[in-house]
Amino acid sequence: MTKSELIQRLAERNPHLYQRDIEKIVGTIFDEITEALARGDRVELRGFGAFSIKKRDARTGRNPRTGESVDVGEKCIPFFKTGKQLRERLNTD
Template identity: 35%
Template sequence: MSKNVLSKADLIQEVLERTEGLTKKAVSEVIAATLETITDSVAKGDEVNVIGFGKFSQSQRAARKGRNPSTGAEIDIPAATLPKFTAGKAFKDKVNA
């Protein structure tokens, strides 16, 4: 199964084709503002829930021990805060259809 990759430019073009009366610049600005708002909100520790699409949030990963694959030496891997996306039911249903 070959996969197509939808770039930001492709996303802008898809939205432009599905909407009437919007310019490419306006669509680009709306997408940029949406992504920036989601990023800023999650960075502050807030959750962003888009009903039917999914939820963006933070996930905490605890500190742990690891190994350097080259030397085999044990290393400390620090705790980290990661972005997390949980797909909503409508999104899951469409993907599994």
């Protein structure tokens, strides 16, 4: 599901709200999650999951085209861990 599909589905389920307001709400939520992660904070949405940052150490990689060794610097990677309720809902038989 894309962001625009999410907005469209929310608009269909909430006909009393304007679509432009839903776009602002969804955008604000995503912006707040992004800003919190950029600060190094953890974002937890109970029942859904938690967003956090994992650091990858610097390492020596390999250029797949030439086989030459390349130094890869340290970087931060966003990480998502599903919540218990979401995991249970996905794995119902």
